[in-house]
Amino acid sequence: MVWIVQALGVAVLVAVAPFMWGIAQMVKARRQGRRGPAPWQLYWVIRKHWHKETTVPERSSWVFRLAPSVSMAVLLMIVITIPIAGRVPRDWPHNMLTLFFLLALERFWSGLAGLDTVGTFGGLGASRVTTLGTGIEPALFAALGIVWQVSGNGAMAPLAAPLSTAPASLLPWLLASTSVAMVLLAEWGRLPVDNPDTHLELTMMHEATLLEYDGRFLALSEWAMALKFTALATFGWVVLGPHLPSLWANLGLRVIEIAATAGALGWMESRLTKLRYFQLPAYLAVAAGLGMLGFYLASGGLSV
C-alpha cells in the first residue's frame, strides 16, 4: 500500500508541477491588474519548446547537453525520496542529507552548464548560482537542525507529532518554518532573491544559466524548474506541516498545500522587490540564525 501511494505521489507531483507554477503566475498577474495566462500555460510552453528544433552553441561540450537531463533526474530522485504521504516503505533513502547533496549536485551541474557555453551571461549566472549556494546550504542545515534533534537520524519524517509533546514546542517550530521558507525562496530563485520573470539579463541568476538553451533542452529545464518548486514545497510541508491519519488523505492534502503555497508565493512576490545582490548573504544569515535558534530551543535551551 505504501509503495502504491508513494509511486502515485511521485507521478502526481511531476504532473502537476507546471500547473503549480502557473498558479503563482496567475496570482501575480491578477495583483498587477492583468488578466494573465491561464495556470496551465506552462504545459503549452513546454510542448511548444519540445516540438521546436533543438540547437546547441558551437563552442559547447557534452556538459551543456547533459545538464538538463541531470537536472531533471536529480529532481525526480528528490521527489522519490520524499515521504509524500508521510510514510515510506522500509529502508527508503529518505534522509535529509541525501536531499541536500542532490540539491548541491543540481546546482553544480547548472553552474557547469552556464560556464560551458563561454557566453557572458551564462558565466555570470553560474557565478551567482554557485555563490548563493554556499549560503543556501549551511542555512538549510541550520533550518532543519531541529529535525535531527527530534527524529534523531535526520530522516524526513513528520515533525509535528513528536514536537507537540516537547516542551515549548510552538516557538521552535515557528522559527524552523520561517527559516525553511526563507531558504526555499532562495533555492527556488524567487523574490526577494531572484526574479524568474525578468528579461534583464544583467540581473538574472538561475535564468541566466538557461539563456542558451532551446528546444527539448529548454522544455526539460523548464519542467525541472517547476518540479523544483513542487518538490521542495512538498518537502517543507511533509516535515513541518500537519498530517492526516490516512495515506490517501495525506496525498490529497499535499496537493492542496502546494497549490496554497504557490498562491501565497504569487501574492508575496507582488509585494516584494529584489534585494541587492550584496545583501543576499545577510538574508541567508538571518535564515540560518533563526534555524539555529529553533534548534537551540528544541534541544532544551530554555530549561538549561
Added chain:
Amino acid sequence: MDNPWIRQNVALKEAHAELLTVTATRNHRLQATWLDPASGRQEQVTVDVSQEHFPSLTPMLPEVAWDEREIHDVFGYVPEGHPDLRPLLRTPRWPDNFRPLRDQPRARPTWRDAEPDNPALTVEGDGITIMKVGPTHAGVIESGHFVFSLMGENVLNLDAHLFQNHRGVESLLEGQTIDAVGAMVTRICAADTVSHQTNWALAVEALAGYDAGATLTLDRILLLESERVVSHLNDLAQIPAGVGFQVAHQQALAIKEDWQRGLQRLYGHRFLFDTVRPGWVASVDPENLLRLVHAIGRSWTPWRRLVEGHHGFNDRMAGVGVTTRAEVVRFGGQGVVARAAGKAFDARTLLPLYQDLRPVPVLESDGDVRARFAVRIHEVEASLRLIEQAAERLRRQTTPRDAHWRPPDEVSGQVVVYTESPHGLNVHEVAMDRGRVLRYHIRAATYRNWPLLAHAVPGNAVADFPLINKSFELCYSCTDR
C-alpha cells in the same frame, strides 16, 4: 590657452553659461552657441577651420568631447589635442574619405565589407571580465552596444557605443523646403517629438519675424506638457521593473496608457506626431483635456502612495548610480539627471513661450536613482497643474483663435532655438537660404547625458545597471539621429 577660440569658450563656461551647440557651418567655420541662463541671451564664438583642423576644447571642456568626435567623423575637421579621437558615428564600413556632411555633391558611398564594431575601451588585467551587451536587447529597447569591464560583480568601466541606428537626419534635411521639413523633424524621436516640432516652428517664426499669439502659445504649452507626462510616466514605470517591482511597473504603464489613449482621442495621435507647425498648432477643446487630467489624477494618487511607502523599493534606489552636481556641471548634464543632482536649470524658465506660467525647477540633491525618480514624480504633477492652468486660460479666452499664418517662401538666416523636452534641453540650430534648409543641427539633451551615465555606473554592482540605466532613461533616437 592663448587661442581665442579656447579662451572665449572657457570664459563663457566659467560665467555659468549653458552650451547649446558646437558644430561646423557650411562655410568652413566652427560655431559654438552659448546661453546665459540669467538673461536668456545667446552668445556665439566662431573659429576658422579652412586649414582642416582646430584646437580641441575637450581638455578644458569635456562636455564637447562627443561633439568634436562627431565633427571629426562627419566633416573631417581634426580637433587637435583631443584625448580620445575614436570614431563616434563612423564605423569600419565607411570609406576612408567619406565626410557625409561636407562632401558636395552628396553621393551614396560604397560601403566597405567589414565588421561594423568600433574598438571598445576596456580595462585589462587578471580576473577582469569583458561583458558585451546589445545592440539587440531583450524587450522593447532601442539599439545600444554596451561594453562592461567587470571585476566579479563590480563594474570597473562602461563604454557605451551608440549611433547604431544613425539615419543621417541632418544630411537628409539639407535642401528641403519649409513644408517638407516638418514631417521629418516630427520623426526624429517619438518621445520628444513635440519638443522637436516646436523647435522647428520657433526657428521659422523667429527667422520670418512672426510673433505667435496667446492662443497659439497656450495650445503649444498643452502639447509640450502632455508629452512630458507621457515620457515621465513611462520612465516611472520602468524604474520599478529594474528591481522586480512588477505591480508598480504595470500600474504606472496603465496610467500612461490611459493618458495616451486620451491624447489619441483628442489629438489623433498617441505620441502627438504632426501637432506643431510654423504658425500653427493642433488645438482641442480645453474642457476635454481638463477632464483627462482629472481622470489620470484618480489613479495617480494611489500609485504614488504605493511607491513612496514601499520600503524595499526605496532602499534599492538610494545611493545607487550617483551623479554629483560637479560632474553634471562638468559634462553639461541636462534635464531630470541634472536637476536630481541639484543643478537648477530648466529651459522652460527662459522660454518666452511660457510667459508667467513658468514652472519652478524641481530639485533634488542626492543625484542617485531615488532622486531622479522623485524629480519625475514632482514634474508629472507640475506638468498636470500647468496643463490645468493653460487650459483654464484657453477656456476663458474670448478672442477668436489666431488665423493660420503661413511662413513666407523666402526665409533666410541662421538661428539657434531650444525647448525643454522631457529629457532636458533640446536645441536645434537652423540655417535657411531663401526658403531651403542650408544646415540643420540637432542637439538633444540625452547627447550630453550619455557620458554622465558612463560615469555613474562604475563602482556599482553590474546587477544594478538596468536600474541605473532606467533612471537615466536616455533617448537613443534623439542622439543617433
